[in-house]
Amino acid sequence: MVSPEPLSDSSNSALVRLRALLDESSFDGEQRLPAERVLAAQIGIGRRALRRALEVLEAEGRIWRHQGKGTFLGPRPARAPTSLDELSKRTHPLEVMDVRLEIEPALARLAAMRATNGDIERLLHLAEKTASSSDADGRELWDSALHRTIAEAAGNSLLLAIFDLVDRIRQDTTWRLLRERARSGNRQQLYVEQHRRVIAAIAQREAHAAEQAMREHLELVRDSLLKVMTSPLPARIDGEIPAKMMSANTKNERHHGT
Amino acid sequence: MVSPEPLSDSSNSALVRLRALLDESSFDGEQRLPAERVLAAQIGIGRRALRRALEVLEAEGRIWRHQGKGTFLGPRPARAPTSLDELSKRTHPLEVMDVRLEIEPALARLAAMRATNGDIERLLHLAEKTASSSDADGRELWDSALHRTIAEAAGNSLLLAIFDLVDRIRQDTTWRLLRERARSGNRQQLYVEQHRRVIAAIAQREAHAAEQAMREHLELVRDSLLKVMTSPLPARIDGEIPAKMMSANTKNERHHGT
DNA sequence: CGCCGAACCAGTTGCATATTGGTTCGGTCT
């Protein structure tokens, strides 16, 4: 068929010659093919023409490229499912807060039921430290330790591992400035009070109260985060917020109908 | 009173002086304190004596050290990510069921709120497949796909990743024989009915009903697993069951959103 | 107008180097 041909002759010949190279398996055993500059010189075409040909091949899925790494044969390797970087890149802060709202109240409840006296002692100690810490960095450090100690006290190693996973994503670089701005809001005193309430409930073995207190605390944290993110400041973390993911369990009454 | 003193005078004085430094917050804002060689020179003691003092402080949890990094104030930060193998090795089946009981009802609730019509269509399709499947292997396959589709429909990629993590542990080799024995109990028909109920609730957007139905389903699964594990058969999965971890949320009614 | 070479930008890798805590050794003083 004679379709309109946007590519020039030389580009086209480059594509043909590249396809021939790939088909002949001229790079036997070699997953990686030469750098663009080298390859262009070998074939005897310009780098620009070569790149257009490579674009086609990449769109076809026959090769894949990555800046700084090179060009490789075969389909793009699947992402490691639990690779922290990948996961944190494609995870939105509000998603993380939703997950924390699902997990940490449960952790607090379990901690209230199963914490040892030693756990409770450590929690009380941490609460003091958090309150007495003056600078923001120190507060965040002790706060993190506090939440994790509760997770430990829950006595479920898998749930603890999940907590760590979420926490690692939360502490990723992208969030740094976000948290700095979030904690500028002077809610620190309220946070301290909420922490105290959670710990008290755990110490008194009141599972439901611990769960509820933790949920209220995290809801406040999320609202604070939300406020920061929707603030008129032009510097947004990420342009797109998937519509599905929008936080939706502030008051999750039953949805009837529609 | 003159208690036996294992430490020498100089070490002791080093410890006293170090404690003074930390209490006075001489390292305000600085999480990291000077290198051992420097610090020893500053205090005017030998490095060996300094190190003994640091050991005490580390045991007390006031500092933490790591080779090549340095010595830091505060509690030791969360440790490195746990690989799947490691995690799976020291995770007990009942722990996994407890985690599923925490996460999957929440997933069902979110799915009821945010599932697309396409999601629901797929769920209905899967329900048919699961019911019509005759052999046990096929049933398990469809069952797994069903649970994961619900997790997808929840629309939180991080929560989905966590679900996958748990699911991968659940499908680890150690569990194979356990599941074989568990499904020998003729509860399959009941499982199918429970699945149907969960899907119906999601399709009708009844978040609370979906959550509750999923919880009931998983509780039955866990009870079935528990029965198999405590059966008189000598082949136990793992010798030790930490007392803390014993399942303890059979009847904890939940209060979401107050 | 299309193409080319060249330069520049940005992400990645590797290596040499410096610094850290961890350890061992011999000398020295009490």
Next chain:
DNA sequence: AGACCGAACCAATATGCAACTGGTTCGGCG
């Protein structure tokens, strides 16, 4: 003999730099 010290070494980490990579822009040229 035991406690201490300085020095050196070991191993893990951090850091900076050079050398690539693909991605992009620019001026020149036919």
